[in-house]
Amino acid sequence: MRPPRALFVGAAALSLTLTACTTDLPDDEAGESPSPDEQDWFDQEEYEEQLAQRDIEPEGDPDEPWLQAIDPEYVDTSEFALEGADAEEPTVCFSNASVSNPWRVTGWITMQQQVEALQEEGEIGEFRVSDAADDDNQQISDIQAFVDSGDCAAIIISPSTTATLTPAVEEACESGAPVIVFDRGVETDCMVTFIHPIGGYAYGADAAEFLVDELEPGSRVLALRILPGVDVLEHRWAAAQRIFDDSELELIGHEFTEGDGAQIKDIVTQELQSGEVDGIWMDAGDGAVAGLEAFEDQGRPYPVIAGEDELSFLREWQENDITAIAPVYSNFQWRTPVLAATQILNGEEVPEEWVLPQEPIREDELDEYLDLNSDMPSLHYAKFGGEDLPGFPEAWQDR
Amino acid sequence: MTRAPQHPTRRPGAGRIARSAVTRLLGGGSTTVFALLIVIFVGIFTMNPAFAQPPSMLAFAKQAAPLVVLAVGQYFVIVSGELDLSVGSLVGAQVVIAAALIDGAESRTVPVLLLMVAFGVLVGLVNGLVTTVLRVPSIITTLGTMLVLYGAIRLWTGGAPTGALSEAFRRAGRGGIEGVPVVGQLPWAVLIAAAIAAAAVALMRAPYGRVLMATGDNDTAATYSGARVWRVRTTAFVLSSLLATVAGILIGGFAGVTAQVGEGLEFMAITAVVLGGVVLGGGHGAVIAAVGGALAMEALFTLFIQFDLPATIQPTVQGLIIIAAVAYAARRRSTHPS
Numbered sequence: 001m002r003p004p005r006a007l008f009v010g011a012a013a014l015s016l017t018l019t020a021c022t023t024d025l026p027d028d029e030a031g032e033s034p035s036p037d038e039q040d041w042f043d044q045e046e047y048e049e050q051l052a053q054r055d056i057e058p059e060g061d062p063d064e065p066w067l068q069a070i071d072p073e074y075v076d077t078s079e080f081a082l083e084g085a086d087a088e089e090p091t092v093c094f095s096n097a098s099v100s101n102p103w104r105v106t107g108w109i110t111m112q113q114q115v116e117a118l119q120e121e122g123e124i125g126e127f128r129v130s131d132a133a134d135d136d137n138q139q140i141s142d143i144q145a146f147v148d149s150g151d152c153a154a155i156i157i158s159p160s161t162t163a164t165l166t167p168a169v170e171e172a173c174e175s176g177a178p179v180i181v182f183d184r185g186v187e188t189d190c191m192v193t194f195i196h197p198i199g200g201y202a203y204g205a206d207a208a209e210f211l212v213d214e215l216e217p218g219s220r221v222l223a224l225r226i227l228p229g230v231d232v233l234e235h236r237w238a239a240a241q242r243i244f245d246d247s248e249l250e251l252i253g254h255e256f257t258e259g260d261g262a263q264i265k266d267i268v269t270q271e272l273q274s275g276e277v278d279g280i281w282m283d284a285g286d287g288a289v290a291g292l293e294a295f296e297d298q299g300r301p302y303p304v305i306a307g308e309d310e311l312s313f314l315r316e317w318q319e320n321d322i323t324a325i326a327p328v329y330s331n332f333q334w335r336t337p338v339l340a341a342t343q344i345l346n347g348e349e350v351p352e353e354w355v356l357p358q359e360p361i362r363e364d365e366l367d368e369y370l371d372l373n374s375d376m377p378s379l380h381y382a383k384f385g386g387e388d389l390p391g392f393p394e395a396w397q398d399r
Numbered sequence: 400m401t402r403a404p405q406h407p408t409r410r411p412g413a414g415r416i417a418r419s420a421v422t423r424l425l426g427g428g429s430t431t432v433f434a435l436l437i438v439i440f441v442g443i444f445t446m447n448p449a450f451a452q453p454p455s456m457l458a459f460a461k462q463a464a465p466l467v468v469l470a471v472g473q474y475f476v477i478v479s480g481e482l483d484l485s486v487g488s489l490v491g492a493q494v495v496i497a498a499a500l501i502d503g504a505e506s507r508t509v510p511v512l513l514l515m516v517a518f519g520v521l522v523g524l525v526n527g528l529v530t531t532v533l534r535v536p537s538i539i540t541t542l543g544t545m546l547v548l549y550g551a552i553r554l555w556t557g558g559a560p561t562g563a564l565s566e567a568f569r570r571a572g573r574g575g576i577e578g579v580p581v582v583g584q585l586p587w588a589v590l591i592a593a594a595i596a597a598a599a600v601a602l603m604r605a606p607y608g609r610v611l612m613a614t615g616d617n618d619t620a621a622t623y624s625g626a627r628v629w630r631v632r633t634t635a636f637v638l639s640s641l642l643a644t645v646a647g648i649l650i651g652g653f654a655g656v657t658a659q660v661g662e663g664l665e666f667m668a669i670t671a672v673v674l675g676g677v678v679l680g681g682g683h684g685a686v687i688a689a690v691g692g693a694l695a696m697e698a699l700f701t702l703f704i705q706f707d708l709p710a711t712i713q714p715t716v717q718g719l720i721i722i723a724a725v726a727y728a729a730r731r732r733s734t735h736p737s
Binding site for chain 1: 653
């Protein structure tokens with residue numbers, strides 16, 4: 001009776017070891033040269049374009065970055081211009097992927113306040129919204145419902161995923177109403193305008209270049225990622241990998257954290273127990289503070305870190321005088337789609353691909369951004385760009 | 400009908416000492432899981448000798464503390480013959496509620512803590528009464544509670560947490576007694592988890608524990624022998640929710656508030672308990688083995704980080720552990736009917 005038991009334990013242990021080994025291999029390779037899997041997420045041309053766009057002076061008023069555009073090619077929208085009774089307070093519809101993270105919550109508030117301002121001016125009547133809660137199928141039927149209702153003078157879409165939402169966006173285009181896509185992209189160009197900040201490669205590169213500049217050769221860098229398979233996040237990581245590969249920094253690992261503060265702190269604490277961690281690269285700033293706390297609690301000097309423009313991180317940075325950078329995925333982009341909708345419905349030309357500026361916050365601007373946002377909650381984003389909107393600052397404080 | 404939980408695998412007449420040692424090591428009881436824990440630790444120490452130092456070990460214990468607390472709570476429910484899937488959502492809900500209500504104000508810490516305890520008891524009562532009085536299977540009841548809590552919190556906060564925890568709130572999960580010789584800081588979380596584990600062992604030896612075990616083993620027999628099964632099980636659910644609240648306080652204290660707090664913890668806790676050789680379906684297994692299971696899980700994931708494995712492998716390994724441990728236990732029971 002005993003041997004089978006022992007065998008069973010052995011088999012279980014063996015299966016664990018085997019799973020361990022098989023995943024170990026590609027992981028090791030990833031540090032050296034990109035595996036085929038990760039090359040799928042890397043587009044050399046797009047990468048170089050984004051890196052170059054960082055140095056291009058955007059067109060438009062620098063005080064209104066949400067209306068600026070980098071290298072715009074304008075399209076004529078006169079076919080969508082509303083006239084007569086139709087032009088009176090048109091209904092604008094918005095299909096939102098979700099408000100499931102603080103970045104989206106902040107942006108969503110900004111958008112609502114922008115709509116309020118436009119409603120006061122009579123540019124928009126009803127603002128009809130559906131929230132798909134990160135569910136592709138839900139968002140597809142949300143968009144279909146907008147099309148079927150026939151009430152939408154313009155349809156704004158923030159897609160939850162790229163490939164799956166493409167047919168739904170095309171269907172919206174066929175309805176005849178102008179379609180505006182922002183944040184994540186889709187695989188079609190049927191929409192009137194696609195609004196987005198420069199993008200993930202630029203974000204990842206801003207962060208990685210900062211670490212390369214600030215750290216001595218041979219320093220050990222830990223990369224913390226939220227989860228695999230999301231294009232904007234994969235682009236950030238792909239760019240960082242390129243830059244780390246060409247540097248003398250030692251990448252000690254990259255870990256998925258799901259953005260969970262407890263996991264981030266766990267992982268950083270454990271890495272600190274097995275050696276020095278001189279730098280931290282993150283694909284999004286959620287939980288950056290938890291990572292820094294691991295250093296505090298162990299009594300270790302702070303690393304050089306790339307976080308994000310979330311206030312909890314900016315405050316921690318200022319308080320402890322950390323060497324840091326806050327790469328920015330411009331939150332003010334949530335204003336642009338509704339403004340674009342009114343421009344299109346007025347027949348004004350808009351950029352076909354509306355690339356918004358995306359400037360990281362560096363040390364010399366830190367105090368300024370913290371002063372501007374001093375009354376904002378810790379999960380607010382510094383570059384939200386809503387200071388001139390109605391309801392400021394209460395609307396962003398009570399969330 | 401009731402058997403002493405400390406020796407679930409020792410068969411009468413198992414003669415020689417060596418043979419008895421083998422039985423205990425492979426028998427799937429508390430000895431097995433602690434042997435596994437030692438094996439994992441040997442692996443960690445080989446990879447990284449620095450980990451063997453007392454401060455590192457204590458940091459490990461501090462990280463493991465919330466899971467230990469959750470596993471103890473889950474143990475009460477599982478040994479009574481039920482399951483509690485709602486603990487992960489409850490941890491998340493409690494942390495989000497605490498952050499929103501405290502909003503950084505130190506003075507609100509204690510009232511909010513009391514409110515959290517009350518909320519924990521309420522959730523446990525609902526789980527317990529729906530399961531026992533309305534006779535909804537606990538897997539459905541607590542799955543429902545899990546979704547209700549998850550959805551309600553999303554609805555209330557608009558999808559992402561708001562507010563901030565106070566320093567005082569965070570002390571239990573983050574701070575400790577400073578300046579202790581050898582170890583440096585003795586974390587509160589470790590003391591709390593150890594106290595809860597000790598109290599749980601004592602409770603399982605008390606009359607309530609015996610009745611709980613008997614209920615899980617055979618609730619009809621327990622009823623005939625005078626146990627009020629509905630009350631015993633409801634109490635187990637309340638204990639589980641209360642301990643999930645404590646775990647929430649520790650996790651929130653450890654790392655602050657993020658939207659993902661608590662996600663997947665119910666399966667971590669169930670895996671830990673099952674790994675400790677506690678039989679799903681109730682009636683068998685020691686609480687200390689559940690604690691060992693929690694420590695072994697945490698140690699295993701530490702080992703993975705030492706091996707530089709991606710965290711995404713964790714669910715796969717957890718799945719393998721659950722299946723292997725339950726199959727192992729089932730085999731043992733079918734080979735040696737008690």
